[in-house]
Amino acid sequence: FRWYQEVYSGQGFDHWGLDIVQILCPTFPYIEWSTGDTIEGPIIVNPTQTTTYSVGIYDTVHDYQAIDSITINVIPYPEPDLGLDTVTCEGMIVSLSPSDNFDSYYWSTEETTSTINVTDNGTYYVTVSNTMSNITCSASDSINVFFVPNAYVELGDDVCVTHPILLDATQPDSGFTYLWSNGMTTPTIMANNYGNYWVSVTYDDYDICGDVDTINVKLIPTASLNLPIDTTICHNESLILSASQSNNNWYQFHWSNGINKPVLFIDYYPPGIYDFEVQVIGCDTTYGRTTVYVEDCSVITQIFIPNAFSPYNTDDINDYFHIYAENIDIDDFYFSIYNRWGQLLFHTTDPRFRWDGKYNGDYLPQGIYTYKLIYRNAENNYKELNGSIFILH
Structure with a gap:
């Protein structure tokens, strides 16, 4: 408060009145935070990154103000992500990395690099840290890595056989699955027919680390011949010698007189003795031989x-x-x-x-x-x- 005297003045006079006490009540200082709060405090903040906060106190009567600030350094919380569990083939190299934006790394393998390469089955852990002003924040993640065997299928070279054969795609590990061209799902099948056979082998349900092979099987039974041992005909007669098989397309035929057909026609041969040989070639060779006696059968009355x-x-x-x-x-x-x-x-x-x-x-x-x-x-x-x-x- 303050004292003052009320004075009235006019033309030709001055009037001094009583002393008057005037009490002035200024307004409270006005407070404003950079967050928008207007309370004296404290205020609660939850920064997700390094942030500077300020507060101002303003006296509207005396035109007075005071401002202060503080910076809160926020350490990024590490969130490592090694990804989903991994299944791959033996012999492959799997690179593991949670990312490369952390301050430090520590793996279950005792390595401290941001990335490691693994070649063995196992569960791998990593702990990553971020540090600021002697304060460290850490987090961990893990991943399972499974290496499965590689399939190797060797059905062999294309073959020509006279009887059914066993086709074998068996793998040393029991986890493999098999699919043959005829729909069979066993490690082995019997090739009972003429044609191409293929097999696809993969590991379990992963459909990886597989192999495929194909083989052509010519299944041609040994030729059967039923040529007469000895035959006599007249010179003006004809004779058919047949080496035909159930499927002549599977075989080659070679007669001793140069004919390369299944059937040999003997028509009006001069009288004499004729030896005929035949080779029937499939997956093996069958030989046949016969003698034809041609006589002069001229009819004379x-x-x-x-x-x-x-x-x-x-x-x-x-x-x-x-x-x-x-x-x-x-x-x-x-x-x-x-x-x-x-x-x-x-x-x-x-x-x-x-x-x-x-x-x-x-x-x-x-x-x-x-x-x-x-x-x-x-x-x-x-x-x-x-x-x-x-x-x-």
Whole structure:
């Protein structure tokens, strides 16, 4: 407060009044923080990074102010991340790193670098730290690393076999899975058919560290031959020698006369002896051999007609008249006997006839008689023969 005297003045006078005490009550100082708070404090802050905070006190009466500040250094809280557990193949190198923006690293392997390389199964830990003003913040993370065996499949070279074979893709570790081209899921299968076979091998359900191989299996049974041992044919006949198999496309055929087909046709070979050999080549070779005898089977009509006989004396010698005929058409045979006057005494169409020398049941008298023979020969031609017969008593 303060004292003062109230004075009234006017023209020609001054008036001094009583002393007056005037009490002045200034306003409280005004407080403002950089956070926007207006309380005297304390205030609570939660900085996530290094931050400077200030406060000002302002006296509006006396135009007075006071300002102060403080800096709070915030150490970044480390958050290491080694990632998800890792499965990879043996022989690979796995690099582990939580990131490279920490002040220090300490691994379960006792290494202190930001990155380590591992080649063995295991659980790996890292502790990372950030330090400021002798204050250290630390955090840890871990990861499991699993190395699985590599598959190696060797089905072998393409093969040609006469019987089913075993295809083996077995791996030394039991964790592998198998898928064959025929849908089988076993380590081994039997190749029972002609064709390509493949197998895909992977480790468990990871579908990694796998291998694939393919093999072509020519499954061709040994050829079976059924050639005749010896065969005889006529020179004007044909013969088929067959080495055919159930599937001729699987085999090669080589005959001794240069023919390279399953079937050999022998047509109108000259008379002689012919040896034929055949090789049937699949996955192995089968040999066959046969001999073909080709004979001259020309058909010649031969006829012999006696010129006399003695039917009357009944001595059982030349008692009947008959002819000898070979290679004639028995359906086209006509034989007739006449006397000297041209009278027909005997007629037959049977080449095997036997005439007893009788006419109307009586023996004909001794004498000369004529005959006529009409026939068709082996060459399909009609022939006529005429001659005489002497009947003896």
